[in-house]
Amino acid sequence: MRxxxxxxxxxxxxxxxxxxxxxxxxxxxxxxxxxxxxxVWTGNAGHLALLNSIADAYKKTDPRVGTITFDTLxxxxxxxILTTQLAGGNPPDLGWILEQNAPDYIGQGVLADLQPxxxxxxxxxxxxxxxxxxxxxxxxxxxxxxxxxxxPYAVFYxxxxxxxxxxxxxxxxxxxxxxxxxxxxxxxxxIAAANAGKYGYIIQDFDYxxxxxxAELWRGFGADPWNADGTQCTMTAQPMVDALTFYRNMVxxxxxxxxxxxxxxxFSGQVGLTSVQISSAQLLKTASFKWGIVPLxxxxxxxxxxxxxxxxxxxxxxxxxDVAEGFLAFMTNAANTKQLAEYFPPPRKSLLTSSxxxxxxxxxxxxxxxxxxxxxxxxxKVQPSHQNFAQINDAVQAALAPAWDPTANLQSVxxxxxxALQPLLSH
Amino acid sequence: MxxxxxxxWRSDARLGYLFVAPQLLGFVAFVLGPLVALVWFSLHDWNxxxxxxxxVGMGNYDKLFADPLxxxxxxxxxxxxAGLVPFxxxxxxxLAIALNQKLPATTAFRTxxxxxxxxxxxxxxxxxxFILAQNGALNGFLRVIGLSGTNxxxxxxxxxxxxxxxxxxxxxxxxxxxxxAALQTVPAEQIEAARLDGAGVWAVFxxxxxxxxxxxxxxxxxxxxxxxxxxxxxxxxxxxxxxxxATTVLEYFxxxxxxxxxxxxxxxxxxxxxFVIALVLTALQWQLRRRVVFYEE
Numbered sequence: 001m002r003x004x005x006x007x008x009x010x011x012x013x014x015x016x017x018x019x020x021x022x023x024x025x026x027x028x029x030x031x032x033x034x035x036x037x038x039x040v041w042t043g044n045a046g047h048l049a050l051l052n053s054i055a056d057a058y059k060k061t062d063p064r065v066g067t068i069t070f071d072t073l074x075x076x077x078x079x080x081i082l083t084t085q086l087a088g089g090n091p092p093d094l095g096w097i098l099e100q101n102a103p104d105y106i107g108q109g110v111l112a113d114l115q116p117x118x119x120x121x122x123x124x125x126x127x128x129x130x131x132x133x134x135x136x137x138x139x140x141x142x143x144x145x146x147x148x149x150x151x152p153y154a155v156f157y158x159x160x161x162x163x164x165x166x167x168x169x170x171x172x173x174x175x176x177x178x179x180x181x182x183x184x185x186x187x188x189x190x191i192a193a194a195n196a197g198k199y200g201y202i203i204q205d206f207d208y209x210x211x212x213x214x215a216e217l218w219r220g221f222g223a224d225p226w227n228a229d230g231t232q233c234t235m236t237a238q239p240m241v242d243a244l245t246f247y248r249n250m251v252x253x254x255x256x257x258x259x260x261x262x263x264x265x266x267f268s269g270q271v272g273l274t275s276v277q278i279s280s281a282q283l284l285k286t287a288s289f290k291w292g293i294v295p296l297x298x299x300x301x302x303x304x305x306x307x308x309x310x311x312x313x314x315x316x317x318x319x320x321x322d323v324a325e326g327f328l329a330f331m332t333n334a335a336n337t338k339q340l341a342e343y344f345p346p347p348r349k350s351l352l353t354s355s356x357x358x359x360x361x362x363x364x365x366x367x368x369x370x371x372x373x374x375x376x377x378x379x380x381k382v383q384p385s386h387q388n389f390a391q392i393n394d395a396v397q398a399a400l401a402p403a404w405d406p407t408a409n410l411q412s413v414x415x416x417x418x419x420a421l422q423p424l425l426s427h
Numbered sequence: 428m429x430x431x432x433x434x435x436w437r438s439d440a441r442l443g444y445l446f447v448a449p450q451l452l453g454f455v456a457f458v459l460g461p462l463v464a465l466v467w468f469s470l471h472d473w474n475x476x477x478x479x480x481x482x483v484g485m486g487n488y489d490k491l492f493a494d495p496l497x498x499x500x501x502x503x504x505x506x507x508x509a510g511l512v513p514f515x516x517x518x519x520x521x522l523a524i525a526l527n528q529k530l531p532a533t534t535a536f537r538t539x540x541x542x543x544x545x546x547x548x549x550x551x552x553x554x555x556x557f558i559l560a561q562n563g564a565l566n567g568f569l570r571v572i573g574l575s576g577t578n579x580x581x582x583x584x585x586x587x588x589x590x591x592x593x594x595x596x597x598x599x600x601x602x603x604x605x606x607x608a609a610l611q612t613v614p615a616e617q618i619e620a621a622r623l624d625g626a627g628v629w630a631v632f633x634x635x636x637x638x639x640x641x642x643x644x645x646x647x648x649x650x651x652x653x654x655x656x657x658x659x660x661x662x663x664x665x666x667x668x669x670x671x672x673a674t675t676v677l678e679y680f681x682x683x684x685x686x687x688x689x690x691x692x693x694x695x696x697x698x699x700x701x702f703v704i705a706l707v708l709t710a711l712q713w714q715l716r717r718r719v720v721f722y723e724e
Contacts, residue, residue: 083689086476087473087476104476105476108474109477208581209667259561260561260578261579261580263560264562391688394683402671
């Protein structure tokens with residue numbers, strides 16, 4: 001009998017505690033009681049100092065806020081850890097969102113619609129945001145994320161290797177009006193031939209697994225893995241075949257591009273040219289060689305620039321959405337965006353000037369900023385993204401694997417890729 | 428009835444149960460509880476992103492048995508374990524026998540072979556990734572001795588062989604240590620007597636050494652088989668399940684479904700299948716002990 005009373009008492013106590021833990025509305029929250037958590041993938045001391053200073057400034061304006069913590073998650077596991085937190089009922093309040101996750105997160109209702117709140121904020125300047133930067137993050141009138149970083153891809157080149165091979169530099173070729181993929185391939189071949197053990201060109205992020213990085217190449221050929229509304233696989237279309245044949249020629253005939261399983265790095269001086277995001281210019285601060293930067297070359301389909309994006313968003317599962325929205329509006333207003341522009345190229349038309357961007361990219365000249373950065377941000381398109389991207393990414397990576405074998409029949413590999421991809425597109 | 432109960436709580440049995448209680452509580456909280464939860468999750472369609480959690484009964488298992496990728500993962504797991512277990516045990520036993528001598532260098536060798544066990548798994552895999560690269564150390568070494576290496580991690584067969592080898596080299600030291608301890612229990616006078624009777628090295632091993640170490644041999648086999656079903660980090664770092672799906676084992680397939688695709692319910696079904704396989708294999712090996720293991724206390 002005593003045992004039963006004890007058990008009953010325990011159950012009642014636990015039930016009461018469970019009932020008490022459900023949070024009330026934050027509209028009536030006590031001052032200093034709301035603690036916001038923002039997930040980011042940067043551990044850079046400079047970035048975090050800037051973010052924390054903006055957070056401190058916000059705390060002075062909103063009495064509800066207690067603390068704002070920036071939670072650094074490692075970049076290559078960012079999506080995984082975020083998914084786990086969402087599934088485990090421990091969602092952050094705000095977070096950085098990778099561009100390839102945008103369609104899935106927006107489609108599954110993970111991100112809150114910011115438009116209702118932002119349209120009420122005085123002087124926010126919604127029309128200052130460039131439509132090309134916002135295209136991935138808007139659905140009709142709704143805004144699901146603020147792309148605080150729009151970073152174009154560009155071609156970095158090792159000027160010393162060009163000089164030693166007796167070639168015109170890409171800057172000179174650009175000025176003369178013949179900077180295109182054919183020229184790049186010829187340069188790469190010459191550099192590889194002139195230097196044993198070095199390569200001509202490498203797509204930095206590709207590594208024979210992250211295939212969306214190939215967009216830096218195939219967009220110039222007018223190719224894309226699927227059509228404009230994302231319903232039809234276009235991997236077997238002629239532009240894609242041409243683009244991948246061009247790439248495979250560089251690997252297996254010119255031998256200017258490292259094949260799968262080969263370790264090579266532009267930033268340590270082993271490769272003549274690379275296409276990568278301009279933020280990688282920081283890695284060249286201690287470079288042992290002279291280098292330059294030009295926009296992605298034009299292809300048979302003309303000029304086509306690629307941008308990478310990261311957005312700040314509010315999670316719909318967060319417990320303090322109204323406070324989080326207030327913080328987002330503050331952090332992304334014109335004044336703070338100008339501060340953030342020290343590290344992250346902004347999506348605001350008023351700030352896309354050489355003087356603003358020079359602070360973020362001190363190693364680039366004004367002319368380089370204009371041609372390789374500003375023009376690309378204004379005209380560039382993001383890498384391929386689609387709803388259900390995780391499974392699409394996996395399926396295409398596996399299906400394309402045979403293409404990196406020198407004896408492969410590219411047409412049949414691309415056909416098999418479309419067979420694997422098509423069911424996932426119409427999911 | 429009341430008298431028996433009172434007797435129980437005053438007896439030594441009470442002390443025994445009290446000693447076991449913490450371990451039992453830990454087992455229930457951290458093993459049994461999650462296991463039951465896992466089976467419960469596997470009966471639902473749980474999308475981690477949208478938070479949808481719907482009961483689908485055996486739907487996930489139907490999907491699993493119809494999924495060609497799951498079948499490939501199962502086959503890869505079989506290949507991986509079948510390649511790893513005999514290789515690991517034979518190598519460990521061979522090293523233990525070779526190092527079961529009182530020579531000055533054996534301690535240094537034992538340390539050397541055991542050291543991979545304590546190295547961080549991730550560090551080990553990353554270094555091997557560089558060694559096995561097409562322009563890496565292994566191919567460089569082969570070129571020096573006049574052989575040509577291949578792209579170890581990028582062709583399906585060699586990729587599987589590579590991940591097996593990397594895993595074996597990591598853990599063989601532990602098994603070697605267990606075999607060394609077992610070899611110490613083999614009575615030297617029995618071996619001497621057999622030698623005097625004219626038995627050769629192989630006959631001594633088969634008829635005296637092997638029976639004496641058979642309990643440890645069974646233990647090591649069971650542990651190695653279960654361990655081979657749990658390998659994940661090496662595959663993730665070395666090949667990411669590739670090329671294509673050539674090295675995607677069930678554990679890696681489970682991780683992809685859960686943490687890349689957000690399908691927690693389906694992934695739970697995969698995890699239950701891995702558990703059942705491990706359980707069946709362990710039960711089979713446990714049954715074998717009656718026939719194979721001698722001198723069991």
